[in-house]
Amino acid sequence: MTDRATPNLPSRDFEATFQFYRQFGFDQSWRDEGWMILKLHDITLEFFPHPKLDPAASWFSCCLRLDDVEAFFNRVLKANVPESTTGWPRLHRPKRESWGGLVGALIDIDGTLLRLIQE
DSSP, X not given: OOOOOOOEEEESOHHHHHHHHHTTTOEEEEEETTEEEEEETTEEEEEEEOTTOOGGGOXXXXXXXXXXXXXXXXXXXXXXXXXXXXXXXXXXXXXXXXXXXXXXXXXXXXXXXXXXXXX
């Protein structure tokens, strides 16, 4: 098995979180009352229950290192997640960074920041 890491992210409601990520192609590979695992190709996101989380105060984040940031961004945009600078969920369009990579962002329904990175 290849070494890997999987982010542990909060969810106020597992079903709502699953339905949100499902729009972008994630499948549920595990779920019980205390844990949920979603997968998309080689990306694994793990969620723990946090029903009292205030999305406006959330400081949770992770990076998704993608082969094609624009394709993922467009998939999320087609699911009607708005490009905006406030609120959640929301998207930030990928931009070329000074180091050469393409970086965008998705803030999910629980206020978690997912950086979308293509090196």
